[in-house]
Amino acid sequence: MKLETYISELLYRHECVIVPSLGGFITNYRSAQIHPVSHTFLPPSKTIRFNVKLQKSDGLLCNYIADCEGISFEDAQKKVAHFSNQIQNNLTHKKEAQINGVGLLTKESNGLISFEPDQSVNYLLDAFGLLEIQSPAILRKTKKLSIPGQVASKARNIHTKKALINWRVAAVILPLIGLTSFFSYQKQDAVSDVYENYAYLNPFKERPAALYTPRTPKIEVKENTTKPIVTTTKTEPNTAAILVDESKETQLKFHLIAGCFASELNAQNLVNNLITKGYKSTIIGQNNTGLYRVAFQSFAKKEAALTEMLQIKEIGKSTWLLTQK
DSSP, X not given: OHHHHHHHHHHHHOSEEEETTTEEEEEEEEOOEEOTTTOEEEOOEEEEEEEXXXXXXXXXXXXXXXXXXXXXXXXXXXXXXXHHHHHHHHHHHXXXXXXXXXXXXXXXXXXXXXXXXXTTOOXXXXXXXXXXXXXXXXXXXXXXXXXXXXXXXXXXXHHHHHHHHHHHHHHHHHHHHHHHHHHHXXXXXXXXXXXXXXXXXSTTSOOOOOOOOOOOOEEEOOTTOSSOEEEOOOXXXXXXXXXXXXXXXXXXXXXXXXXXXXXXXXXXXXXHHHHHTTOOOEEEEEXXXXXXXXXXXXXXXXHHHHHHHHHHHHTTOOOEEEEOO
C-alpha cells in the first residue's frame, strides 16, 4: 500500500506524522548504544512511538500525498480515511495491524492499542550508512586485593632477597678486581716491552734504530789449571732483518691513480703522456674487474702521496689514493 510508503518517507524529515482517525507517529533521537548481551554497537537512530490521541489532521500527510500523486487535497483526504478504516478493521477483527517500515499495532484485551516499532529501519538521516558492529566481549582480569600485612611481608622478603643478591655479586666482583689490578701491575713492564716491539707497525711512527748490545764474556775455569781460559762469543747485528725492514720502508705502496682502462694499450698511452709531463707514471696491475690501473706516481710514505694529491687536484686533475699492502 502506497500510503505506508508516504508515512515512512515523512518520518525521515519530520518528528511527527499524524494519520487522521488513527493516531500520530512521533520520532525521538536515540544515541549510540551497546547491546549488553550480543555485544553489538548500535549507531544513533530515531525511535518511533505511537500516540492514539493525536487524531486531528494537521494536513502534513494529505498535502504530501496530493503533491506526490498530483491529486487534489480532498482526494488525498479520502485515501487517508480509507487507510485508517482498514487499520481499524484489522485491529477489531485480527487484533493487530502491520504498517510496513513503521511498526506493528496491537489491540489489547482492555481495548488499549500498543505499538512495537520496526527496528530494521533507521529514520535518522545523519546516521545514514552506519551499520551495526558486533565485537566480542572484553574480558578483564580482576586483581586480588591483598591484606596490608601480607603486602608488608612481601616487601620485606623482596628487600631481603635483593640484599642477598647484592652481597653475592660483591663477593664475586671484588676478588676479580683485586686479581686484575695485581696482574696489571706485575705485567706492566712486560706489556710495555711488547708494545715497543710492535710499535713500528704504525705507518705514521718512525721505527727506532736497532741497537747493538754485545754479550758479556764468559769465563770457564778448568780444574788443575791456574790460568783462566776466557772465551768470547762475538755477536753480529742481524743485518738481514734490517735490510728487510729498510726494503719495506722504501717500498712504493701509495699510488695516485690517474685512470683505469680495459685495454692495456690505452693504459700505456696514458703512461707515456704523463711521463712527458714530468710524472713517474706506471701501470700498477689490474683490479678485481680486470681494469689496468695507471698511477701518476707512487710513494713510499702516505704523507708525500697526500701532498702530491693536493697539488694534482689544484691544477684541475682528478685522482685518488690507492694503498697496497
